[in-house]
Amino acid sequence: MKGFVPTPQRTVDLMVAELFRDKPPRPEDRVLDPGCGTGAFVSGVLRWCRARGVRPPKLVGVESNPHLAAQARAACGGQASVEIRDGDFLTDPLQEYRFVIGNPPYVPITGLSEREKTLYRKLFKTSRGRFDLYLLFFEQALRSLKPHGRLVLITPEKFLYVETASPLRAMLAQKDVQEIRLIDEQTFGDLVTYPTVTTVTNSPGRGSTLIVFRDGRGVRVSLPPQGDSWLPVIHGSKQRTDVPVLADICVRISCGVATGADSIFVHKHSALEDGLRGFAFPTIAGRQLGAENPNLRTRQAMLIPYARDGRLFEEAELDALGKYLRQPSIRTKLMLRTCVRRKPWYAFHENPPLPDILRPKILCKDIAAEPQFWVDRSGKLVPRHSVYYIIPKRAENIDALCSYLNSARVREWLEGNCQRAANGFLRLQSSVLKRLPLSIELVERAEQRSERDRAHHRPSPNRRKSFASGTYAFEFAR
Numbered sequence: 168m169k170g171f172v173p174t175p176q177r178t179v180d181l182m183v184a185e186l187f188r189d190k191p192p193r194p195e196d197r198v199l200d201p202g203c204g205t206g207a208f209v210s211g212v213l214r215w216c217r218a219r220g221v222r223p224p225k226l227v228g229v230e231s232n233p234h235l236a237a238q239a240r241a242a243c244g245g246q247a248s249v250e251i252r253d254g255d256f257l258t259d260p261l262q263e264y265r266f267v268i269g270n271p272p273y274v275p276i277t278g279l280s281e282r283e284k285t286l287y288r289k290l291f292k293t294s295r296g297r298f299d300l301y302l303l304f305f306e307q308a309l310r311s312l313k314p315h316g317r318l319v320l321i322t323p324e325k326f327l328y329v330e331t332a333s334p335l336r337a338m339l340a341q342k343d344v345q346e347i348r349l350i351d352e353q354t355f356g357d358l359v360t361y362p363t364v365t366t367v368t369n370s371p372g373r374g375s376t377l378i379v380f381r382d383g384r385g386v387r388v389s390l391p392p393q394g395d396s397w398l399p400v401i402h403g404s405k406q407r408t409d410v411p412v413l414a415d416i417c418v419r420i421s422c423g424v425a426t427g428a429d430s431i432f433v434h435k436h437s438a439l440e441d442g443l444r445g446f447a448f449p450t451i452a453g454r455q456l457g458a459e460n461p462n463l464r465t466r467q468a469m470l471i472p473y474a475r476d477g478r479l480f481e482e483a484e485l486d487a488l489g490k491y492l493r494q495p496s497i498r499t500k501l502m503l504r505t506c507v508r509r510k511p512w513y514a515f516h517e518n519p520p521l522p523d524i525l526r527p528k529i530l531c532k533d534i535a536a537e538p539q540f541w542v543d544r545s546g547k548l549v550p551r552h553s554v555y556y557i558i559p560k561r562a563e564n565i566d567a568l569c570s571y572l573n574s575a576r577v578r579e580w581l582e583g584n585c586q587r588a589a590n591g592f593l594r595l596q597s598s599v600l601k602r603l604p605l606s607i608e609l610v611e612r613a614e615q616r617s618e619r620d621r622a623h624h625r626p627s628p629n630r631r632k633s634f635a636s637g638t639y640a641f642e643f644a645r
């Protein structure tokens with residue numbers, strides 16, 4: 168059974184009311200429910216007509232699962248105006264309808280056969296990358312609409328911003344997207360994350376779409392035409408170019424170090440032999456960031472074959488680390504990494520910018536239910552790949568910046584602008600963090616240039632020397 172999730176009656180009634188708003192159906196009109204399951208929307212349309220004493224339009228339900236189609240037929244009680252077809256909505260010949268309403272199947276690409284994937288890639292513009300069946304249903308539903316016809320579909324909210332839905336957004340932006348209603352998260356229990364009802368009329372766009380948020384607020388927005396994420400305009404954060412953003416006051420906003428083989432390079436510090444300790448830097452992973460570890464304690468060390476100026480050591484300079492890495496089982500594993508096609512066998516997947524990393528910085532998890540930020544005041548932690556790090560240009564601003572990043576205002580902005588992972592968690596990305604708008608107070612602080620600050624940017628020769636060759640003092644957790 169492919170993606171059967173029945174729509175609750177309350178939601179069906181809300182969607183049918185939206186379908187016929189200012190546009191009541193005439194008996195000769197045709198209404199399509201693609202993937203009709205047990206006929207929730209067909210029944211909903213009949214209910215709407217009965218309640219208003221109007222003759223129902225012609226109703227067509229298409230369902231690929233014969234058992235569900237049989238149940239839909241039974242539910243609609245042999246009404247002459249209803250036809251339930253056993254068929255494949257995606258590949259059967261297209262017909263045109265004045266109204267289309269439905270709840271398409273949510274089936275990720277991993278749930279499709281090779282034959283289906285190849286066929287859909289040929290047939291649909293929306294079959295980009297790791298597409299989901301609901302995107303193809305959306306495209307086919309749009310194609311099935313008569314000029315000026317109306318479509319109301321319920322889908323996950325993700326199509327508003329994920330990269331794979333970019334072709335669908337570009338397609339929708341050519342039409343009159345009348346309303347996007349973000350509805351109750353619990354509509355389908357835990358089965359569908361962030362359900363969203365979209366109403367589209369098959370006419371050229373009128374430049375304005377009503378967005379209704381889950382708290383009932385409504386805003387009118389103009390959707391971008393090229394398939395870009397709709398989140399920035401939906402959340403009203405379409406930024407003026409003159410608003411200072413996080414990137415303006417930071418040296419770097421990046422994802423942590425990708426070794427390409429953490430099992431080889433990351434170990435408990437206490438388990439390392441003395442020779443290796445000279446190459447060991449305290450390191451922290453996303454799962455170690457949390458309220459239970461406010462001081463960013465870690466037992467883990469990363470063995471780093473790079474000098475503190477970011478240069479990859481020559482193999483001859485590696486000493487004990489070279490001996491460890493050259494062990495046949497370890498070397499074989501390192502050689503299997505794709506990065507060794509373009510760089511020495513012991514290099515990291517990405518070169519770590521150590522001069523930047525080894526500075527006071529702000530850390531956060533790459534994926535979180537609620538983003539939170541911590542200060543590594545020591546500047547000694549090397550963030551793992553599951554951690555983002557933010558290095559302000561002026562170290563003395565770090566606490567003010569961190570508390571701003573932990574403010575409700577930033578949290579709201581991130582919720583509106585970050586992509587969501589499958590579990591609904593927010594996925595932080597440096598491209599999004601970089602355009603986070605700053606508070607006026609932070610901008611003012613950043614602009615106050617003090618003597619102390621200049622001294623910080625021009626370390627004395629002595630300080631530079633101790634930075635390059637000093638012993639590495641960090642107290643590992645026990």
Ligand SMILES: C[S@@+](CC[C@H](N)C(=O)[O-])C[C@H]1O[C@@H](n2cnc3c(N)ncnc32)[C@H](O)[C@@H]1O
Nearest residue numbers: 171172173174202203204207231255256270272
């Ligand atoms: C999310 S369910 C919705 C069912 C019903 N519309 C409702 O809202 O209660 C999606 C339905 O699409 C059907 N389906 C999946 N692929 C299909 C296809 N290619 N053609 C027709 N129906 C399909 C599934 O069997 C399932 O019944």
